[in-house]
Amino acid sequence: MRTSLSGSRSFVAVVSLFLANLLWAGQGIAVKMLEGGMHPIAIALLPLYLATLLLSPWIFWRRKNSWVRLRAAWQHRNQFIIAGVVGQLVAQVGMTLGIARSLASDGAILNSLVPIFSALIACVLLSERLTPLRVGALVLGLSGVVLLSPIHLSASAGAGMHHVLTGNLLIVAGCLGSAFYNVYSKRLLNDFSEIEILFFSYLAATITSIPLLVSIDSGFCKQLATFTAREWGAFSFLAIFMYGLSMLLFLYALRRVDVVVASVSFYLVPVFGAALAMAVLGERIAPQGFLGFGIVLVGMLAAFRKGYNFG
Template sequence: MSSENSGFLAKIPGLAYIGLVLTPLFWAGNAVVARGTVDSIPPLAMSFWRWIIALAVILPFGLPGVWRHRHTIRQHLGSMLALATLSVGAFNSLLYIAATTTTATNIALINSTIPIFVALLAWLLLGDRTRPLQIIGIGLALLGIVTVVARGDLSVITGLQAQPGDLIMVAAVFSWGLFSVLLRRQAVPLPPLTFLTAQILLGTVVVLPFYLTDFLFFSGGFELSRSTAIPLIYFGLFPGLLAYAFWNHGVLKVGPSKAAIFIYLTPVFASVLAWAFLGERIGLFHVIGGLLILTGLLLATRAGRPTPGYLQTD
């Protein structure tokens, strides 16, 4: 993404805010489309082909930078491979696997707690200072997750009857939080577009053996048709590349603390889209859990202002 393009975009009034509204819409759509197509496209196929499509689009723009900075990439290959495994590889694959046994609304609600996991892991692993309000916020958000996972029934937790997809989604969010913290600890001196391109390349390589194993021994792949191609194109272009571009432009123009507020729109969009297209109903536990999560996010981000790393690939 050239500086000339960035300068042109910066002159368009309100573009940053439009992009910051569209970004959580694309992320919400990722959960809804995954849930709606998981019966026809295996989760690991979703993950692998999403990144193949994204690579086809981004390589013409990002490959020159990867070549120019190949020595830096080689020098930091171990760190970059670990980061790609946690973000491009694990996070998205786990999200799509979660969609097989839980709702799009639950996925979006749990996914919205990413800043909480970033703050918690930054405190545990990096020793970041944690203020009292931030601790309260983290606690409320985690209580909100428990409410959603338990579906408002404590016996679900005590009896170990939680939906597997909810727990897998918690693991996905943990993976992204760990990625964000390691991104700070093991910062790689690369331009954002070059970093993203390299991460998608490495992440696709990480996903490949899991996809091939699933294809050969378990799912047998999927039939390529209009009903499967359109979701894959959506996964590759909208929640991946466009959301990435809009999110980073928004953070640069309005600042990370203001941009973080727009993350809260993800579960709102997801619940509306899931109701409209999947017929999912909003239960009282969704409302209570969502309010706890959003209140916790507001307190935690206001106190400590944790935000995800710049490579957001929902």
């Protein structure tokens, strides 16, 4: 019975990671849909603010011990500030500004750095092991992403190279922030639930970033008033699914697997992201990219072999 329960939880964790990566892959598409009507900083921060607001009922009104949990969060305020600012704020601002200056497929492909950054940070902060199988899975996934890389090389041939390079460097900074948040959240899972980690880290990011938003784009309210239905759809996707549901799914899985193992699943973001960029934005996929899709999936399955810290 115990083996069956453990296997069921393992399966749910894998499904959660698949769904989370599918939702993350849509970030580039949503940002591209919004960039004509809103400043990139506002695109990064306003959905985060809405997500924080939507999470608040589960913290304040749906728990009998909410004040006890609030006191516990206050005692850990420095950790939530670090997670929210160094992790989420850097991740989302870097990724959104980068995608606005580059291509949606570039953002998905450069996300392949997140598993590597996460594995290295997890070794330092959590003392997780980089076993031969885990290293092999990371390398295999990365090689699949390399096969996908011709997408952005061919698609960006007419773009300003300096502009694209700046965007890609910002995306890399966002990947580093994302990796740090993933690892740091694993530590917080010892004392807090998934939804508490999201809310309090988002709250820290919200409070610290409001002056930045007002100083750079004080007219964001007027921009919101001119949104089309398509733009509202993209904005809602970022707030509800990208900042909200996808992160809850990931933290649920992260409670049950090591960071290094969960990080291998991030190689699915280029797979899903490139497919979405092709379907929605008309960006091209080179023939070898489809081989890359298969290699990424093999690498992920290798990482989730029995015995690698599920349950």
